[in-house]
Amino acid sequence: MIEMNWFLPTGGDSRDVLPDDSSINRAPSHAYLAQVARACEELGFDALLTPCGTGCEDAWLATASLIALTSRIKFLVAFRPALLTPTLAAQMASTFQRMSNGRCLVNIVTGAEQAELARFGVTEDKETRYERTGEFIEVMRGAWSGEPFTYKGKYFEVTDATTREVPNPVPPIYFGGASASAEKVAGDNVDLYLSWGETPVAIKERQERVATIAAAQGRTMRFGIRFHTIARPTSEEAWAVADGILNSMAPDAIAAAREDFLKTQSVGQRRQFELHGGDLTKLEIHPNVWAGIGLVRGGVGTALVGSYEEVADRIVEYHNLGIEAFIMSGYPHLEEAYWFGEGVMPILRERGYLPALNGGPTKVFSFR
Numbered sequence: 528m529i530e531m532n533w534f535l536p537t538g539g540d541s542r543d544v545l546p547d548d549s550s551i552n553r554a555p556s557h558a559y560l561a562q563v564a565r566a567c568e569e570l571g572f573d574a575l576l577t578p579c580g581t582g583c584e585d586a587w588l589a590t591a592s593l594i595a596l597t598s599r600i601k602f603l604v605a606f607r608p609a610l611l612t613p614t615l616a617a618q619m620a621s622t623f624q625r626m627s628n629g630r631c632l633v634n635i636v637t638g639a640e641q642a643e644l645a646r647f648g649v650t651e652d653k654e655t656r657y658e659r660t661g662e663f664i665e666v667m668r669g670a671w672s673g674e675p676f677t678y679k680g681k682y683f684e685v686t687d688a689t690t691r692e693v694p695n696p697v698p699p700i701y702f703g704g705a706s707a708s709a710e711k712v713a714g715d716n717v718d719l720y721l722s723w724g725e726t727p728v729a730i731k732e733r734q735e736r737v738a739t740i741a742a743a744q745g746r747t748m749r750f751g752i753r754f755h756t757i758a759r760p761t762s763e764e765a766w767a768v769a770d771g772i773l774n775s776m777a778p779d780a781i782a783a784a785r786e787d788f789l790k791t792q793s794v795g796q797r798r799q800f801e802l803h804g805g806d807l808t809k810l811e812i813h814p815n816v817w818a819g820i821g822l823v824r825g826g827v828g829t830a831l832v833g834s835y836e837e838v839a840d841r842i843v844e845y846h847n848l849g850i851e852a853f854i855m856s857g858y859p860h861l862e863e864a865y866w867f868g869e870g871v872m873p874i875l876r877e878r879g880y881l882p883a884l885n886g887g888p889t890k891v892f893s894f895r
């Protein structure tokens with residue numbers, strides 16, 4: 528089975544990838560986020576990933592505010608370990624589990640850009656932060672163990688860490704980052720390693736490296752991938768949307784983004800940039816895998832573009848590499864959730880990769 532997730536646009540949403548002031552933008556209001564969450568729940572998505580950073584609403588508060596408005600969908604809450612203590616993080620996730628009936632997953636974000644981290648008062652370099660992340664996860668797991676947990680490491684010292692009750696289930700720990708230090712933390716400590724979409728060959732190489740590190744610790748890993756998507760009934764329709772997005776990107780916006788990407792401190796971001804290198808003629812890096820969004824957007828820049836069948840085929844291709852979890856998104860997030868959820872997901876369901884939807888197919892009155 529595939530775990531199929533969507534993205535909660537807590538930084539705002541738009542029809543454009545890089546909206547300007549003349550675009551109609553959607554604020555990440557509580558009403559809009561609730562609309563996306565409820566649509567995704569109806570469509571059968573498993574969970575919603577939030578981003579974290581100064582550009583978006585706080586992930587814990589935004590997702591907690593949606594618990595009572597939803598009943599089944601889970602929340603993959605992203606947070607930075609440098610900003611709170613591991614016992615507090617364990618307590619927050621543990622509380623989230625009880626308040627939501629077990630719908631919390633956590634995404635640990637070590638973070639890459641020093642300027643962004645400086646806004647939160649974090650000045651440690653990336654290598655140090657990854658080391659700290661490794662210890663942080665050990666303490667968090669210890670606090671969830673049900674036994675008072677005492678630990679003395681390089682960064683954390685805790686005595687009798689615990690939470691009021693063991694969370695049920697213990698939240699699985701998701702984590703992304705493409706540098707060697709990120710792979711080490713992933714192999715040593717995390718449950719599910721996330722990558723931004725790259726070619727199957729590149730993804731396989733990365734997974735093998737992380738799986739080897741995990742195996743040395745006697746552990747097995749799960750893998751996940753993050754993509755945007757433009758899925759339509761026909762390939763032509765989908766590529767017309769992609770072309771429209773490309774045509775909406777002003778050359779100076781592409782040039783400005785390129786300058787940023789050349790300076791990035793994130794290996795994952797650099798890899799996303801190198802998929803196209805700014806060359807508008809080389810955007811389809813694998814059949815139906817389009818790097819166009821990454822011309823201007825930071826983070827994941829690749830999209831699965833094609834007919835419903837083609838996008839479903841690509842998902843199966845990545846799944847066959849060992850990817851269990853997909854985190855998809857599109858502009859705007861509400862409408863693209865419907866295109867994907869009503870176009871691609873039924874095909875995956877029919878092929879046995881997704882569970883049946885509660886209630887099954889519905890009759891619609893034809894007014895005759």
Ligand SMILES: Cc1cc2nc3c(=O)[nH]c(=O)nc-3n(C[C@H](O)[C@H](O)[C@H](O)COP(=O)(O)O)c2cc1C
Pocket residue numbers: 577578579580605635636637638639702703704705706707709721722723753792793794795796
């Ligand atoms: C699926 C996914 C989601 C991520 N979400 C965030 C995020 O919300 N905020 C952020 O600052 N970094 C995010 N990142 C970035 C990484 O967590 C990581 O800190 C960054 O890429 C630094 O890494 P590197 O040099 O090891 O690649 C995400 C990465 C992946 C793969």
